[in-house]
Amino acid sequence: MINPGTYYVTEQISITTSGEPGNPITFSGNGQGVFIDLSGYSGRNGFEVYFADYIIIEKLTVRASQDGSSRGIRLTHSKGSIIRNNTVYGAGHANLFCSLSDYTVFENNEAYDGAIGIYVADSTDYATVKNNMLHDNSAIGLHMNGDLSSGGDGTISFATIENNMVYN
Secondary structure: OEOOEEEEOOOOEEEOOOOEOOEOEEEEEOOOOEEEEOOOOOOOEEEEEEOOOOEEEEOOEEEOOOOOOOEEEEEEOOEOOEEEOOEEEOOOOEEEEEEOOEOOEEEOOEEEOOOEEEEEEOOOEOOEEEOOEEEOOOOEEEEEEOOHHHOOOOOOEOOEEEOOEEEO
């Protein structure tokens, strides 16, 4: 549990240890008012789940770094991770991003004031994107694309996209 408060973070938060099915590692805001401010960080990724499976990130407000290619929360080479009930904003690239990450869930998030609200990339399979509010992003609300050059088969397969609101 992360207690309410403003946390000024000046380096990437890297999650590299896996949980297990039925026993995920959880980063959860303890009530409202947990604010992770990465605006003083000059790097690309705020929260990064990297080669770690079964991670839950929930109930946080994340302001992305000011880097033009920044991502607020990024998952890569992850399986079974859940990103839910967060507010993420200000990313130069994507507020919420996953690549090569199977069975990822983006649910009940608000993502705004970035270039892209949610970006599902590369060979991510079985992604679920539902009940998110994606607004006031400068390029795209919800973006999905496969990419063979990043590894895997280059396609996104068996994705579920449901009840998202995209505007402005």
